[in-house]
Amino acid sequence: MSRVDRGSAPDALIDRDSPLRFTFNGRTYTGYRGDTLASALLANGISLTGRSFKYHRPRGIQGAGYEEPATLVQLSGGEDATNWPVTRVPLSAGLAASSVNCWPSPDFDVGAIAQVFSRLLPAGFYYKTFMWPNWHLFEPAIRRAAGLGRAPTSEPDHLRYETRFHHCDVLVIGAGPAGLMAALAAGRSGARVLLVDDDTAIGGRLHADGDLVDGRPASDWLKDIAAALEATGTVRCLSDATAWAHHEHNFVMVTERGPCPAHVFQRTWRVRARQVVIATGAIERPMVFANNDRPGVMLASAACCYVNRYAVRPGKSTVVFTNNDSAWHAAFDLHAAGIAVRGLVDVRPQIPASLLKRASSAGIVVHTGAVVQEALGGRHLRAVRIASRGDGRKTTIDCDLLCTSGGWNPTVHLYSQSRGRLRYDPNLAAFVPGEARQGTIPAGSANGAFGLGSCLAEGRDAGHAAAERCGFAPAATDLPVVSDPAYRIEAYWGVESFGSVKKAFVDIQNDVTVSDLELAVREGFGAVEHAKRYTTAGMGVDQGKTGNVNAIGLLAALNGDDPGAVGTTTFRPPYVPVEFGAVAGHRPGSLLLPYRHTPMTRWHKERGAVMYEAGARWRRPGFYPRAGETMEQAVTREAAAVRNGLGIYDGSPLGKFDIRGPDAVKLLDFVYTNDWDDLGPDRGRYGIMLSDDGLILDDGVTFKLADDHYLMTTSTANADMVYRMLEGLLQTDRPDWRVAVTPVTEHWANATVCGPTAREFMRTVGTDIDLDGDDFPFMSMRVGRVANLPARMFRVSYTGELSFEINVPAGGGLQLWESLIEAGQAFSITPIGSEANHLLRVEKGFLSPGHEVDGTADPYDLGLGWIVSGNKPDFIGKRALEIRRASGGPRRELVGLLTADPHEIVPEGSPITPDGRKEASEGFVSACVMSVARGRSVALALLRDGRARIGQTVSIRVKKDVVRAAVTKPVFYDPAGERLRS
Amino acid sequence: MLTIPCPWCGDRHESEFFCGGAYEKARPARPETLSDEAWVDYVTVSPNPAGPLVERWWHQRGCGLWFFLERDTLTHDIRPLFDGEDHEPR
Numbered sequence A: 001m002s003r004v005d006r007g008s009a010p011d012a013l014i015d016r017d018s019p020l021r022f023t024f025n026g027r028t029y030t031g032y033r034g035d036t037l038a039s040a041l042l043a044n045g046i047s048l049t050g051r052s053f054k055y056h057r058p059r060g061i062q063g064a065g066y067e068e069p070a071t072l073v074q075l076s077g078g079e080d081a082t083n084w085p086v087t088r089v090p091l092s093a094g095l096a097a098s099s100v101n102c103w104p105s106p107d108f109d110v111g112a113i114a115q116v117f118s119r120l121l122p123a124g125f126y127y128k129t130f131m132w133p134n135w136h137l138f139e140p141a142i143r144r145a146a147g148l149g150r151a152p153t154s155e156p157d158h159l160r161y162e163t164r165f166h167h168c169d170v171l172v173i174g175a176g177p178a179g180l181m182a183a184l185a186a187g188r189s190g191a192r193v194l195l196v197d198d199d200t201a202i203g204g205r206l207h208a209d210g211d212l213v214d215g216r217p218a219s220d221w222l223k224d225i226a227a228a229l230e231a232t233g234t235v236r237c238l239s240d241a242t243a244w245a246h247h248e249h250n251f252v253m254v255t256e257r258g259p260c261p262a263h264v265f266q267r268t269w270r271v272r273a274r275q276v277v278i279a280t281g282a283i284e285r286p287m288v289f290a291n292n293d294r295p296g297v298m299l300a301s302a303a304c305c306y307v308n309r310y311a312v313r314p315g316k317s318t319v320v321f322t323n324n325d326s327a328w329h330a331a332f333d334l335h336a337a338g339i340a341v342r343g344l345v346d347v348r349p350q351i352p353a354s355l356l357k358r359a360s361s362a363g364i365v366v367h368t369g370a371v372v373q374e375a376l377g378g379r380h381l382r383a384v385r386i387a388s389r390g391d392g393r394k395t396t397i398d399c400d401l402l403c404t405s406g407g408w409n410p411t412v413h414l415y416s417q418s419r420g421r422l423r424y425d426p427n428l429a430a431f432v433p434g435e436a437r438q439g440t441i442p443a444g445s446a447n448g449a450f451g452l453g454s455c456l457a458e459g460r461d462a463g464h465a466a467a468e469r470c471g472f473a474p475a476a477t478d479l480p481v482v483s484d485p486a487y488r489i490e491a492y493w494g495v496e497s498f499g500s501v502k503k504a505f506v507d508i509q510n511d512v513t514v515s516d517l518e519l520a521v522r523e524g525f526g527a528v529e530h531a532k533r534y535t536t537a538g539m540g541v542d543q544g545k546t547g548n549v550n551a552i553g554l555l556a557a558l559n560g561d562d563p564g565a566v567g568t569t570t571f572r573p574p575y576v577p578v579e580f581g582a583v584a585g586h587r588p589g590s591l592l593l594p595y596r597h598t599p600m601t602r603w604h605k606e607r608g609a610v611m612y613e614a615g616a617r618w619r620r621p622g623f624y625p626r627a628g629e630t631m632e633q634a635v636t637r638e639a640a641a642v643r644n645g646l647g648i649y650d651g652s653p654l655g656k657f658d659i660r661g662p663d664a665v666k667l668l669d670f671v672y673t674n675d676w677d678d679l680g681p682d683r684g685r686y687g688i689m690l691s692d693d694g695l696i697l698d699d700g701v702t703f704k705l706a707d708d709h710y711l712m713t714t715s716t717a718n719a720d721m722v723y724r725m726l727e728g729l730l731q732t733d734r735p736d737w738r739v740a741v742t743p744v745t746e747h748w749a750n751a752t753v754c755g756p757t758a759r760e761f762m763r764t765v766g767t768d769i770d771l772d773g774d775d776f777p778f779m780s781m782r783v784g785r786v787a788n789l790p791a792r793m794f795r796v797s798y799t800g801e802l803s804f805e806i807n808v809p810a811g812g813g814l815q816l817w818e819s820l821i822e823a824g825q826a827f828s829i830t831p832i833g834s835e836a837n838h839l840l841r842v843e844k845g846f847l848s849p850g851h852e853v854d855g856t857a858d859p860y861d862l863g864l865g866w867i868v869s870g871n872k873p874d875f876i877g878k879r880a881l882e883i884r885r886a887s888g889g890p891r892r893e894l895v896g897l898l899t900a901d902p903h904e905i906v907p908e909g910s911p912i913t914p915d916g917r918k919e920a921s922e923g924f925v926s927a928c929v930m931s932v933a934r935g936r937s938v939a940l941a942l943l944r945d946g947r948a949r950i951g952q953t954v955s956i957r958v959k960k961d962v963v964r965a966a967v968t969k970p971v972f973y974d975p976a977g978e979r980l981r982s
Numbered sequence B: 001m002l003t004i005p006c007p008w009c010g011d012r013h014e015s016e017f018f019c020g021g022a023y024e025k026a027r028p029a030r031p032e033t034l035s036d037e038a039w040v041d042y043v044t045v046s047p048n049p050a051g052p053l054v055e056r057w058w059h060q061r062g063c064g065l066w067f068f069l070e071r072d073t074l075t076h077d078i079r080p081l082f083d084g085e086d087h088e089p090r
């Protein structure tokens, strides 16, 4: 193992006394507690860790945190997961990981053949090649070949996730130097603070950079500040918790891995904060040059982190390639850790004297005004070729590690998601936060303040400002003493790779090269959002954390523009990949929107009913198949039972509203098209509701219980919408009306018995209600007892047969149902589902929301002109209805259709066109069933000028055919309604 | 997800509410006195500014109150619009 020997100096974050065994691609290795999978692999000398996405090129580890673009791993075993950056997998005993995107191993990868053909796979290749006949034909195969990891195969609910809401005054994102000071300053001022950090230990870059704070190792200072935060009593700290979305009104999503208690795998915090301090740090940019993806090429900041934090030497001899001061300090740290620094290559001709002096005293050879042209080696870096930018002189230096730094990008993802503006700072060659759009304060490196001293100061000031905005007086907070070296940079985007035949990568993860960007610009996709989609730069799992700004810089160079003018692409959540479970939390599967059940649901299911979605999240029996029965046979049997004998169905989901108050009639007169002032007690009336555009919203029967008391029923699917409308009307438009609406749908269970023998049957059930037709006529109601339960009985009919709707308080629903079923045995009572109900209503031409009432029909279209009152000065929809009628244009009207072939069932929604030609439709089939009353298929349709065309023939287009049908009146059974009134 | 100020319950999560859409003015008391054009305009033209917009919201999964607020469609800045018993926009 290649660990740095620190002598007696302790390691802060790795425990050399706790070795952990793990496997990677099937081989067993050992690391230490506190390692990541990446640091442990590097300590074991493993530099080839994966294969690339498109070309299957060998790849190593390039980063040390979430920015890692090159190596993604699949985890198996208890915590099945995929596409994790190797750098963010904490090492645990027995961890089993493998590289994604290669088979069988990164050393011998079958897909590597793609490298040979790579010249044939330029940007936009798939779009250009697989256009005809249809991209979607090719997409699945292409996705399979290109895919990253595979979806976990363990049970979906194998791991426990939970979500919780959290409210605080100040949310501080990032526990580096800036975030810690912000949390301390805000907490001491009295604000309730939540501090979240995506690392397993607070401190951020302090662990990686090896700085001294107050003259002591940073780890000592961190212990003090952790104690100070604890002492405030108002700061809560979450480690290993990543803020990944910043929405409106400072709503921030944070997912915590490995929270307490241990049985919870991840917990997502939905945080609502009054102020947010964004102290998310900065991410280093790699340099762009030929073969800059070879294993052994690494970010300077990452190499520094491996040395200082994990005591791992990522190589034996290194070259450092940079355009800024920070990589020089990295080089000095590598040198101090015993790595031979073979050369320091800086694109800048002039280097500050202090850096040159330190390099010279360390014996490091400096190449100023030079670039690395190419990394040499295949599966492992062997050497680098450098060239002077002045005279072009080339030199080759042997090394197994190349550390690059193209400068630092403030991590502005969350700030940008919060709609904060970004601006390009030419002095930093980076995009930095501009004007904020919410209560968000960027601080420290995230704000472009890269020095440790300025991070600490900005953090404290941001904490004070946030607390003050929340109404707290800032409490004095001292800053520790640190050295604060300058950060100077000269923008360099890798333009010397233009025209290179060797691959110089911009987006390592998505295999996007400089020549891809050149092609995009040549072909007219040079705008940043176009180039992103054309080349897929920045569209990987890492969302271009390392590559995006280089791509912007290169586009600027190609377009002859300034990076600020090119601008950034849109930063979108999530900042890091998030498991679906972490979003769903406790609510996997259909629990997300729970179904509503009637008291009889269990009975239906136990009888083998096939359950249907009935709208408004109700589930109803569709049909009750008997052994060996097809759906069609079951539905026909159920419908025939109603026509010839006795059926029963569960009508509980029907929308029911209790309307009470002296202005109840006023309300009914306003929302329904017909008149309500003359309705007698215990009588019901059918009504249709319009919206103010004159189109039908819903229909239903309303009963009068007393002068100031009505019961309104609505369709199941529209009940919630009708309630919303009624409440909105009464609360905001007519607040002076003295009437209240109470939804009582769930308060009543409803069993409806229907069929020619219904009255005879009801007499045997035991009721004190007089069932005689003269005493209890159609469209009336009675209150009494049924099967020893208090009940309301209604005579309405949606099947066209004699029907009794029995409503009892929901608690008695099952008792009622079972009593009726038991008593009904003598009558061969048949439970029917919504399929049979549909069949029966189509035979009668009754309307159904979603079929005939489709949001485009008015009452006249559906033959309901008789229900529109001419007596009322106003009702909802009246004016629009009048205007539409006055215009006189042809309308689609409800008709019946009889297909030429009596066995033909036409799919719902089939268009009717002139002579069956492929042209604009003149209507559509709204429903088609095999009628039990007529022994043939019957259909309802909305047809242009339909009523005038009764007797004519129309043509319906079905899949590959045209079906002829005769137009009829929209009623196929008992047109006089004698049976339902009987 | 927005924070919606309910006049009765205070600041609550958007998922508790139903947005009733833009609200320009009360429904005309006597529609028959309007010209056809004015009525069609009232029914079909909904305000859609890039900026402040008065909306009706319903605290469906809370107290059940319908109320008005002003939301900036560009910034999501929300200004409550209610005074006391009267829920008409100020």
Ligand SMILES: [Zn+2]
Pocket: B006, B007, B008, B009, B010, B059, B062, B063, B064, B065
């Ligand atoms: Zn409320």
